[in-house]
Amino acid sequence: MAKKGASRWRLRFAALAILLALAGGAALWWHLRGWQPSRQQWPVQGVEVGAEDGTIDWTAMKTIGVDFAYVDASASVFARDANFTANLEGARAVGMQVGAVHEYDPCQPADKQAANFVTVVPRDSRLLPSAVSLDRLAENCPGKVTEAGVESELTTFLNQVETHTGKPVILKLSAKFQDRYRVASAVNRNLWLVRTRLEPDYAGRPWTLWTANGGLQTEAAEKPLRWLAVQR
Known part of the structure; x- marks a missing residue:
């Protein structure tokens, strides 16, 4: 018992x-x-948006304190965000600065990815530095891609994009991509890091942009927002 x-x-x-x-x-x-970083510590804050976020109310975005926007533009060699132009124009209409984001694919040739990006994103000096999202790994590529190959192709892509935009890009670097390829120490560009709620430190050097909350609920969009903070 x-x-x-x-x-x-x-x-x-x-x-x-x-x-x-x-x-x-x-x-x-x-x-x-509903969490956002402290405005006292990070006074400039913004969002990253794309077609996956649905329709954006840009006037409401301005009202809730969005200072700038990064807009998803292209991915790999063929994909293009269906809402890029609408989001670009909507953000500008309320006086926001805007930048474009390309999702980089280490399995695909750099020149073809750059061609996709420049077809979508206009040459416009008013745009913020373009961002390159580095999250996909090369493990599942059809052919073997070495670490040296990833770095070489990425450098080619960056050079072509920067020739088009006239500005150095910012690297939106995930923890897993950094852990695998150590890009932060190999490529000298400003960094955009991602970690919800906790300030990121995985790159080993200071960051410029931070995705501080990947699921902020607001009245300005149909779905949760990717909320950004700028390092002073």
Whole structure:
């Protein structure tokens, strides 16, 4: 009987622990829905948006404190964001500065990716420095791509894009891409790092842009926003 009683208590404690963990997770989720970095520490804040975010109310964006926007433009060699032009024009209409984002694919040739980007993004000195999203790894490429090959092709892509835009790009660098290819130390460009709620430090050097909350709920968009902060 004593063993059965002890077993029941262990089950109860286990159930309680699960309930507490679920409650803690729910509380964290609720907190992050509305969390933004301190304006005192990071006074300039913005968003990254694309077609996946649905229709954007840019007047509402301005009202909730968006200072600038990065707009998804292209990915790999063929993909183009269907809302790029609408988002670019919408942000500018309310007086925001805007930049374009390309999602880089290490499996595809640099020159073809650059051609895709320059077809979508106009040569316009008013644009913020373009951003290159580095998140996809080369492990699943049809042919073997070495680390040296990734760095070489990326350098080619950056040179071609910068020739088009007239400005150095900013590297939107994920933790997994940095861990695999150590781009932050190999490529001398400003960094855009990603880590919800906690200030990122995985690049080993200072960052310029930070995706501080990847799921901020607002009235300005149909879906949660990717919220950005600028390092002073």
